[in-house]
Amino acid sequence: AQRVTQPEKLLSVFKGAPVELKCNYSYSGSPELFWYVQYSRQRLQLLLRHISRESIKGFTADLNKGETSFHLKKPFAQEEDSAMYYCALKGSGTYKYIFGTGTRLKVLA
C-alpha cells in the first residue's frame, strides 16, 4: 500500500534546540518526496523537495531509501518555524501527492 506516515501529531521544542520531524513512507516504485509547510493564517506551500537536495530556512531532509524515510531536520529551531508540516510523496511518472497527516511544530521561547 502507498502510504506516508508522520508519527508525531505535535512536536514541541525550545528555541535554539535541534528539530527532527519524522516521515516514513511505503511505496513500491521510485518516489519523489516533499515537505510542505502551513504557517498560521497562510496557505500550504512547498518547503523543500528531495530531488533538489536544498536547504530552505535552515531545514534539510535526506531521502533514505533503505529506511524509507525522509525526516526534516534543523539544527537550531526558531520561533518563526512554528507551523504545520506535511510530508508528501509523489510517484515517479504520476502527478498526484499522497500526504501524511502532518506534524504541528511549536517552538517555545
Next chain:
Amino acid sequence: NAGVTQTPKFRILKIGQSMTLQCTQDMNHNYMYWYRQDPGMGLKLIYYSVGAGITDKGEVPNGYNVSRSTTEDFPLRLELAAPSQTSVYFCASSREAGGPAYEQYFGPGTRLTVT
C-alpha cells in the same frame, strides 16, 4: 498575480443541499487538483485535471463532481450534501506533471460544514 483563489471561505450547508466550490488560478497551469482535509488527517485527493476538458477521479470522489471548461477554472460540485462531507477543501495547481521543479500551489481553503 493572485495564484490560486477559492470561494467561498466558509459555508454551512443543510443535509441534502448542493453547492459549488469555486477555484481559479492565474498562472496558466495545466494541472489542477481538489483535496479535502478532515480533522487530524492528511489531504486526500478528490479529483484532478490535466487540462481543459479532462478530469479524473482521485482517492475519494464519491459525492462530488468537477468540470474543467477553461484552463483557469476548476469548480467542485457537491450534490446532496452529507455530514461526512464536512471538511476543509483545498484547490491546487501545478505547471508540470513532474520534474525537478515540480510543485503544487495551493489555495487558502474552503471550510464547509454540513448539518
